[in-house]
Structures are given as C-alpha cells and as structure tokens.
Amino acid sequence: MTHILAINPGSTSTKVALFDGEKELFSHIVEHDKTELLKYERAMEQMALRRDAILHALAAHGYADVKLAAVVGRGGLLAPMQGGAWRVNKAMLDDLASAKHGEHPCNLGAPLALEFATQHGVQAVIVDPVVTDEMDSVARISGLPELPRRSVFHALSQRAAARHAARELGIAYENGKFLVCHMGGGISVAAHRHGRICDVVNALDGDGPFTPERTGRLPALSVLRLVHEGKYSYDTLRTIILKEGGLWAHLGTNDLREVERRMREGDEHAESIFEALAYNIAKELVSLAPSLLDGVEDPRGKDGISAIVVTGGMARSARLMERLRNRMGFLAPFIALPDVEEMQALAAGCLRVLQGLEVPRDYTGTGQDIL
Numbered sequence: 001m002t003h004i005l006a007i008n009p010g011s012t013s014t015k016v017a018l019f020d021g022e023k024e025l026f027s028h029i030v031e032h033d034k035t036e037l038l039k040y041e042r043a044m045e046q047m048a049l050r051r052d053a054i055l056h057a058l059a060a061h062g063y064a065d066v067k068l069a070a071v072v073g074r075g076g077l078l079a080p081m082q083g084g085a086w087r088v089n090k091a092m093l094d095d096l097a098s099a100k101h102g103e104h105p106c107n108l109g110a111p112l113a114l115e116f117a118t119q120h121g122v123q124a125v126i127v128d129p130v131v132t133d134e135m136d137s138v139a140r141i142s143g144l145p146e147l148p149r150r151s152v153f154h155a156l157s158q159r160a161a162a163r164h165a166a167r168e169l170g171i172a173y174e175n176g177k178f179l180v181c182h183m184g185g186g187i188s189v190a191a192h193r194h195g196r197i198c199d200v201v202n203a204l205d206g207d208g209p210f211t212p213e214r215t216g217r218l219p220a221l222s223v224l225r226l227v228h229e230g231k232y233s234y235d236t237l238r239t240i241i242l243k244e245g246g247l248w249a250h251l252g253t254n255d256l257r258e259v260e261r262r263m264r265e266g267d268e269h270a271e272s273i274f275e276a277l278a279y280n281i282a283k284e285l286v287s288l289a290p291s292l293l294d295g296v297e298d299p300r301g302k303d304g305i306s307a308i309v310v311t312g313g314m315a316r317s318a319r320l321m322e323r324l325r326n327r328m329g330f331l332a333p334f335i336a337l338p339d340v341e342e343m344q345a346l347a348a349g350c351l352r353v354l355q356g357l358e359v360p361r362d363y364t365g366t367g368q369d370i371l
Helices: 043-060 090-097 105-120 155-169 220-228 234-243 246-251 256-264 268-287 318-328 342-354
Strands: 003-009 013-020 023-031 070-074 085-087 123-127 177-183 187-193 196-201 307-311 334-337
Touching (some): 003 105, 003 342, 013 342, 023 043, 023 342, 043 105, 070 342, 085 342, 090 105, 105 123, 123 342, 155 177, 155 187, 155 196, 155 307, 155 334, 155 342, 187 268, 220 234, 246 256, 246 268, 256 268, 256 318, 307 318, 318 334
Parallel strands (some): 177 307
Antiparallel strands (some): 003 013, 013 023, 085 123, 177 187
C-alpha cells in the first residue's frame, strides 16, 4: 500500500487526510476554537496543538498504527517559488520558524509533515505553496518602489478549483481565463490566465476584502494615525488586522453560520455586515478582470472570462452565493465549489513524486525559484 498523509493547517482549522495512492481513506477537519488560538502569539507555538489534532484524527478513523509511504504538507510563507513539489529541508524550516516571510498557521505544514515523516522514515514534501509566484511584471508595481506587490494566496485550492471549473465547462484549464476566490478564515482573489496565475490580491498583506477575521484593505493614512496617536501599538494593530478584524470585529464571531442565524432572527446589524462582506468580495474579484483581457475583446465572449469561481468553506452559504451571483453573473458564468479537492491535490502532488513523475525541488530561500 502507498499510504500518504496530507496535512493542511489553516487559520482556524487543521485538515487531515489519508490516502492509499489516489484513493482517499478518510478526510477530517478539526475546527479550532478562536479563543484558544488567540492564546498563541506565533503560529509555531501551535505545533503541539496541531500535532495532537492529527494524531486524534488518525486514531478516530482507525489508522493510529498506519505505515506511511510519504507525508505532504501545505506550503507556508516562504520566498517566492514555482508551483509543484518541494522537499522539506533545513532552509525551508529555518525561514518558517523565524517567520522571515510572514506569520500564518500554514507555516506549520512543512514542520508537521517532517515530524510525521521522520517517525516513519519517509520523505516530506510540500505542494503548490501559498507563495507560488507567476504574476505579470506589471502586477508587481505598487505606488511605492520599496513595497512591490507580493504573490501570497491559496494557490493549492485556487488552482484545483479552476481546474474543476474548466472540466465543468468542457475546456482545458490552460485554455481558460478565470477569476477565482478562496473564502475561508482568509480570503484570496486571483486571476488565472491560460494556466498561469497572473495577478493576486494578497489578503495576508492587508489587501483585499475583509474576511471572517481579517480587516482587509484599510485607509493607509488613517491606520498610521491610529498608531501615531497611540491608540494601538504596531504589534496590537497587526494582530487586529490579521486575527481580530472583519466579522470578528463587527459581530464577535468568525462563523458565517452564526451570522446567518442572527440574520434569521432579525438582527439588522448582522444583515448589514453580511451584505458588506458580499459586496467587498465581488468588488475585489471584478477588479482583476483587466488582467484577463487585452482591452479589445468582449468579456462575455468566447475569448473573454471563462468563469468566476469561488471555493472554500464560505461557499457552502447559499445566501452568500446568491449575493455574489447577483453582483457578478453578468460578467461570466458563476461556479461555486465549496468542496474542492484541496487534500486530493496535495496527495496527488506527493504521489507524482513517489511514482517518479516529478522530482521535488530543493528550497534555497533566495527568491530565485520563480518563473
């Protein structure tokens, strides 16, 4: 048997799945309590919590003593790099431990994969990391030379969702043009043009729509004023922007289901925040349309946008999907894929390595590993 353990730590959950080759044996999502996570200042401090969650999931599904062939983890915040498979090595672990390129629980994917792989004497890899960088050069330029725009997004789930949508439309992913949004604890938006992800709205840098727990884009001078006047320190405001903004700041919950429950009970404030969430997501998606078009083609024509694709946990909300479809359906077909094969995509990348179809790259940390 070719048992592959796939580990995907997100901002509010840890996804665990076990495969025998291409066959999924089980998939399990551990939802972590928001107040519990707030006890940890840094992602790496959650290592034991996440490891125990994985062990519990294996035991709960009867695989506590399984023999693994390889372990694959979600890629974290690293130097810019191509998609595909990468070995978990010292340079990678050092950058993740120091949060050199950013702080996020996805940084735990590689060290967790290595810990389980070491126990079984097998290799650990990451696949399609969040720092996958295929951006057009024009998309990197911001209004301040010292702050070029970065490509950090849900690369794994986004590409899997776009490929799924392409199959539904009967076209090849490499021949299509897609606006894609992953909606979880964090929300990322990207433009996929002929198989290349040519522009990204990087929510981790404070860009994009607000999310269940992130503030999204804020007025820059107003943010500076809050720090200058001493209302917030840099560290406090950073925590608010990344962990205590969005739905959490407005409504005291990061659970969209709870927001909708309040709406059903007549909570007008919850209704207004929900509508603002939908509006902001739609606005950010549509903002990337120019990256897919050459300025002369009809966006609704055969050479225009193939589809608008949304995925992630919030895509399970019928009410949110209705709002987004109403705001963007004029532009292109709207496809919601709440259960995209993210864990399957991880396992498939790892299986390609085991079968010798792909040789994993060695991370250098130099940022020279992009297209």
